[in-house]
Amino acid sequence: MESEDLGGLWWLIMDVVLVIILAAAIIYGTMRWRRRNRSPQQQQRTDRAVKDHYESPDRQG
Incomplete structure (x- = not known):
């Protein structure tokens, strides 16, 4: 037990x-x-991709 x-x-x-x-x-x-740590170039690419995503006409929401 x-x-x-x-x-x-x-x-x-x-x-x-x-x-x-x-x-x-x-x-x-x-x-x-x-x-x-991210380089300034990486930060710019990330910011541009986010901006493009939010500005795209086919975005749902």
Whole structure:
């Protein structure tokens, strides 16, 4: 009976630890993505693409 309780406890610990690791990885990745360095040329291309998208006549919305 005690080994079954230990098995359930192990699954609980693994689930909690894995969720914490996943959350930490998502937070780390988001922070890195937001702080990425972009050259002025890349920023201009991004801004131009966004502007073109919003000005296109076939845009829905």
